Amino acid sequence: MNRYATLLALNLLAGAMPVLASEVPTSWQAVDDDVLAQATGKYLDQNMIAGFQLVLQSQWQTPSGANLIASGAIDVQKAGNGYQVGTSGATGVTPALTNVLPSANNMVSSALATINGVAQITQVAGNGNAATNFASIDFSPVAHLVPTGGTGGATSSSTSLGGSTAQVAINAAGVNLNLSTPFGNVSQSVAGGAGGAANRLMQLVQVTGNNQQVLNTLNLHLQTSPITADALRQIGIQSALANMLPARR
Structure with missing residues (x-):
């Protein structure tokens, strides 16, 4: 098993699994009915998550016929007392049918490397x-x-042709995709742990041209398993105790 992929997988898995509360709440706050009527969501017990798959893909099509694509995936499944990790990375570049001169516009990206958290950035000139x-x-x-x-x-994986490059890398730093063309850059980054790019999910599009078609997609798929009868009973007991506590006060 690739140790870099394993470190990344365990880091992502830890953040994807919510922990079931083990203590009865010690305080409460009243909520109006109109607030509850608009509340939506879905709770998953920690034992209901059997694994996950993270899939990223970046694609760029130019009016001259060039096509760049980069894709990366990491898959984590429970296997006995541990986890089984799978990875894949692929890139491809199709050459242009005609020559189109790039624009002279420039994009500012020096500060983007320091972004943490979740960011979707689009810079388009043309x-x-x-x-x-x-x-x-x-x-x-x-x-x-x-x-x-x-x-x-x-x-x-890395592919270069006609001044364009498609790259994907999965390592201890995270998952990174990048498309570089004469008309701009596209990238996606998922990173966890310590460092300047810790705990970051970023999608970036920078275009300096006309009639360019660019797409970044990211999907986090959580595999669920049926909740057990014991887990249902435990949740029911905890809910009953939590409802009884305000009444005792």
């Missing part, structure tokens, strides 16, 4: 461009959205 950053989280019993290479799967 006409007729379509640039999108998309991120989603879903829950289902399905183990995999896309196949990975297992424990020996690819952790990096």
Whole structure:
């Protein structure tokens, strides 16, 4: 098993699993009915998460016919008392059919390397461009959205052609995708742990041209398992105790 992918997987998995409260609340606050009527959400017991898969893809199409793509995935599944980690990374560049001169516009990106937290950034200079950053989280019993290479799967890939480069890297620092063209740059980064880019999820699009089609997609898929009868009883008892506590006061 690739140790870098394992370190990243355990870090992401720890953040993806909510911990079931072990103590009855010691205080409460009244909430109006109109607030409750608008509240939505879904609770998952920590034992209901059987694994997860993180899938990233970046794509760039130019009006001259060039096409760049980079994709990366990391898959984590419970295996006995441990976890099984799978990774995949792929890149590709299709050459342009005609020559189009790049724009002279410049983008400022020096401060972007220090961003932490969640960020979706789009910088576009030109006409007729379509640039999108998309991120989603879903829950289902399905183990995999896309196949990975297992424990020996690819952790990096790079393709260059005609002044354009597509890169993907999965290591201890996180998952990073990058597309570099004469018309701008596209990148995605998921990082966890210590350092200047700790705990960061960033999607970045920088376009300096016309009629460019750019897309960043990120999906975090959480595999769920059915809740057990014991877990249901435990949740019911905790809920009953929590409701009784205000009445005793």
